[in-house]
Every structure is written in C-alpha cells, then in structure tokens.
Amino acid sequence: MKFNRNETTNQRIERITVQHVVVGIDIAKDMHAAQMTDFRGRSLTPRHLSFPNTLEGFEKLLRWVKEAQSKHRLTSLLIGLEPTGHYWFNLANWLLQQGIEVVLVNPVTTHRNKENRDNSPSKNDPKDALVIADVVSRGYYTDYVTQEATFERLKTLMSDREYWVKQSISLGNRIVRWIDLYFPEFRQVFPDWTVLRSLASLHACPLPCDLKRLSVDEVIKLWRKQGMKRASGVSGRAKAGALLAAAARSIGDTRATEEARQDLYRLIQTYKQVTVMLGEIEEALGRILQEIPLAEQLRSIPGLGTMTLAAILASAGDLRLYAHGRQLLRRAGLNLAECTSGKFKGQIKLSKRGDSMLRKHFYWGMLNLVRQNPDFKRWHTHNQERGMKKQASLFKLIGKLARILIGMVQRGESYQSASAAPVAA
Structure with missing residues (x-):
C-alpha cells in the first residue's frame, strides 16, 4: 500500500468486495461477542454469537461464519477485532493460523461511532460488535500482522523491563520516604542514597540510635563487613x-525503631533484587539485538542508545514494513493534531494516540542524540537560533530521526554525517 493517508483508506475500502463477509468481534476476558454483516453493513444473521475464549469457542465462531457464508454464497472473509487489553491475542493468532484475514479497530473509533445506527448512547457487547463490523466495512482499521519470533522476544523483554523499572522507581521513592521519616539528615551526608557506601550504611546502621555509640573506625569496620573493599581513606573517614x-x-522518629529497621531491610533487599533483574534483562536485550541484522545497521547512528534501539524495534517491529517515517511517528502517537473551526484556530499538539513506551524512548533517545551526535546537535542549535522553543525543536528532530531510520532501512544504508554521502551497508 502507498503511504498517502487518503489513498490508503480508499484501498482498505476497495479491499472489501461484494463477496465479503465482515465479522466484528467485541473482545472480553471470558466471553466474546460477534456480529456479521456484508460489504454494505447489512446484518447477515438475526442475532449475535457469544463464544468463550477457548479453542472450542474459536471453532464455534468458525462454524457460525462458514454456515452464513454458505447460506449467502459469499466466498471472502474479513474479521475485525477491538484490541482490548491482552485478551485478543490468542484469538487473533488462531485466526491467522487458519488463514483468515484479521484487522484491528481502534477502541476510540468504536466509541465515537456507537450512535450511528440507533442514535443512542447505549452500550453493550452485541452493539459494539456490530459497530466494529460497520467501521471495518468503511476502511477504519489496521492490518494485524504477526512479527518474527525475534521481535516478539524483544517486545516481551522490553515490556518486562518497563514493569520492573516502575517497581524500582516505586521502591526507591519508598526508601527515600523512610529516610525522610527516620534519619532525614542522612541525605545531607549521602545526596545519592544508591551509592555503595550509602547502601552499606543503611544496611548496617540505618537509624541514628545505631550510630550514636560508634566511632569513625567502627563505622568503617561495619562498611567493610558489608563488602566495601575501600571503606577507609581520607574521603571514607x-x-x-x-x-x-x-x-x-x-530529628528522626524514634517510636518504632525495630519495625522501621525491618521495613528498610525488606525495601533494600527487594530493591537490590530488582536491580539485578534489570541488569539480566538488559543483557538479554543486547543478545537479541545481536541476532537482528537491522539493529546493527541502526547502531551506526552515533548516540542512539541500546535501550532506545530496543524500544523502537520492540514497539514498531520490523521497520522494513514501513513506507515512510510518518507511519513510525503515528505508531508512537507523535503525529501532530489540530482543532480548527471557522475563524477559530486551535493549538497544534501531539496526538498521543499510539505506543506510549515508543513515544517515551523516542524522546529520551533524542535528548541523548542532541548531546552526542554532531548532526543532531547542530540541527537543534539551528532550530533554537531561528526562535524555535527547545521542546518544539526536539519533537521536530524526532520526526527527522524517524525519516532517517526508515530511509536507512529501505535503502540498506548505514548512517553517515549529513555532510557525507551515504554508503551502502
């Protein structure tokens, strides 16, 4: 398909012929609801089908569809799903294994079209399934294509990492809260509580009452017991x-010292475990990236970090499937949206309709690029000299990065400075 948005929508509409059965499925955890229409949106069955989220339920859906196809002499089939949570993955993958075309409908589209047939804001599963079938017949869908196993492994690991990063931040905030309650002066000595000497202190003598009878040499001895090899010295003393x-x-609280000590011990132990897990996940991500030739090609961009690269490939998948960088921006929700009506001209903002993890890593990756990559640093400076605000410049350069990534992949080239000619990879 061409990238032009209008042409793409027209091609999606033209793809549905008079021989098509269009099935809309409203996804739930245990019981799905399905409705069936023809290419013009006319219902082909008197009532909806409810089927469980099991193999027997999937087979029941397929029998129901085939009976309707036989009755109405229709030969083609297109099934549309609303991707609700994670409940739709098994059904979509099973349908693809049966050789059935599967497309996805944005839940926002379903919500905004639910009054088309009955002019009523009422909502239920059969109605939602019929709305999904309607919007599919009008071309408001995206194709569901499974990624190669390597990209799926990358996606699983990145999702896992995002979860444990949040847990690590939560635990860190909890530890800071503990310090503020029981030993607020501790952070004057150790502004960064995560350094080795700070962790050794929190583990061996976390409360002020644990330190009041100790000398400098005894504190250093406790640090050594916690595994510090260079505990003393001028800075240590x-x-x-x-x-x-x-x-x-x-001035810390002294009313529940033993309970507070146990609380901190559990927090620090969990924090250390999460930190170890994150290190293992990042090592695994590095190994998987080595298996993807595309990753080695994209590594040629100076300043593009491993985590940014892993997030792009995990969220966007195989970049060879994209025709233009704007598609990658839409995937991340970084495309621009505006609201204008008559004389009113609204502010242009980011749509934020896309993968939030991809959007976040694009932004963090660009912060790194404008610091380390000479080309992006020069472009960023040029944008600001022209009067563009820093944030606006960063997002404009994210769009440039997306076009560079897709262009490199399409032409099989490695990145070279803007002043040099590209060389084939």
Whole structure:
C-alpha cells in the first residue's frame, strides 16, 4: 500500500468486495461477542454469537461464519477485532493460523461511532460488535500482522523491563520516604542514597540510635563487613565523621525503631533484587539485538542508545514494513493534531494516540542524540537560533530521526554525517 493517508483508506475500502463477509468481534476476558454483516453493513444473521475464549469457542465462531457464508454464497472473509487489553491475542493468532484475514479497530473509533445506527448512547457487547463490523466495512482499521519470533522476544523483554523499572522507581521513592521519616539528615551526608557506601550504611546502621555509640573506625569496620573493599581513606573517614555528626543531631522518629529497621531491610533487599533483574534483562536485550541484522545497521547512528534501539524495534517491529517515517511517528502517537473551526484556530499538539513506551524512548533517545551526535546537535542549535522553543525543536528532530531510520532501512544504508554521502551497508 502507498503511504498517502487518503489513498490508503480508499484501498482498505476497495479491499472489501461484494463477496465479503465482515465479522466484528467485541473482545472480553471470558466471553466474546460477534456480529456479521456484508460489504454494505447489512446484518447477515438475526442475532449475535457469544463464544468463550477457548479453542472450542474459536471453532464455534468458525462454524457460525462458514454456515452464513454458505447460506449467502459469499466466498471472502474479513474479521475485525477491538484490541482490548491482552485478551485478543490468542484469538487473533488462531485466526491467522487458519488463514483468515484479521484487522484491528481502534477502541476510540468504536466509541465515537456507537450512535450511528440507533442514535443512542447505549452500550453493550452485541452493539459494539456490530459497530466494529460497520467501521471495518468503511476502511477504519489496521492490518494485524504477526512479527518474527525475534521481535516478539524483544517486545516481551522490553515490556518486562518497563514493569520492573516502575517497581524500582516505586521502591526507591519508598526508601527515600523512610529516610525522610527516620534519619532525614542522612541525605545531607549521602545526596545519592544508591551509592555503595550509602547502601552499606543503611544496611548496617540505618537509624541514628545505631550510630550514636560508634566511632569513625567502627563505622568503617561495619562498611567493610558489608563488602566495601575501600571503606577507609581520607574521603571514607570524612564520610564516617559526617554521618556520626548527622546522627548526633537527628530529628528522626524514634517510636518504632525495630519495625522501621525491618521495613528498610525488606525495601533494600527487594530493591537490590530488582536491580539485578534489570541488569539480566538488559543483557538479554543486547543478545537479541545481536541476532537482528537491522539493529546493527541502526547502531551506526552515533548516540542512539541500546535501550532506545530496543524500544523502537520492540514497539514498531520490523521497520522494513514501513513506507515512510510518518507511519513510525503515528505508531508512537507523535503525529501532530489540530482543532480548527471557522475563524477559530486551535493549538497544534501531539496526538498521543499510539505506543506510549515508543513515544517515551523516542524522546529520551533524542535528548541523548542532541548531546552526542554532531548532526543532531547542530540541527537543534539551528532550530533554537531561528526562535524555535527547545521542546518544539526536539519533537521536530524526532520526526527527522524517524525519516532517517526508515530511509536507512529501505535503502540498506548505514548512517553517515549529513555532510557525507551515504554508503551502502
């Protein structure tokens, strides 16, 4: 398909012929609802079909569809799903294995078209299934294409990493809260509580009352017991002295010291476990990226980090399937949207209708590129000299990065500076 949006929509509409049965399925956790129409949106069955999210239910759906096809002498089939949570994956993959075309309908589209037939805001599963079939027949859908196993492995690991990063941040905030309650002066000595000496202190003597009877040498001895090889020295003794001085004037809560000590111990142990898991996940991501030739080609962009690259390939999949960088931006919800009516001209904003993880890593990746990549740094400076705000410049350069990525993949080229000619990869 061509990328032009109007042409693409027309091609999707023309794809549905007079021989098509269009099935809309409203997805749920246990019971799905399906409705069937012809290419013009006319219902082909007197009532909807409810079927369970099991193999028997999938086979029941297929028998129901084939009976209707035989009755109405229709030979083609297109099934549209509303991708609700994770409940639709098994059904969509099973249908693809049966050689059936599967397309996806955005839940926002379903919500905004639910009053088309009955002019009523009422909502139920059979009605939603019929709305899905209607919008499919009008070309408001996207094709569902399964990715290669390598990209699926990458996607699973990145999803796992996102979850544990959130847990790590949550645990870190909880530890900071603990310090603020029981030893607020601790952060004057260790502004970054995650450094090794700080963790050793929190593990061995977390409360001010644990430090009040200790000397500098005894604190250093406790650090050594926690595995610090270079616990002493001038800086070590200075830190130990500052810690003892902070403990002597602490205003921390002293009413539940034993419970507080156990609470911190559990928090730090969990935080360390999560940190180890994140390291293992990032190592696994690096190994998978080595198996993807596309990744090695994209690594030629100076300043494009491993996590940014992994997020792009995990969320967008095989970039060879994209015709233009604008498609990649729409995937991330970074395309521009405006609201105008008559004389009113609204503000142009990002649509944010797309993959939030991809959008986040595009932004973080661009922050890294404008610091490390000479070309992006020069373009960013040029944009700001022309009066463009910093954020606007960053998002404009994200669009440029998307076009560069798709262009490199389409032409099989490695990245070279803007002042040099591209060389085939």
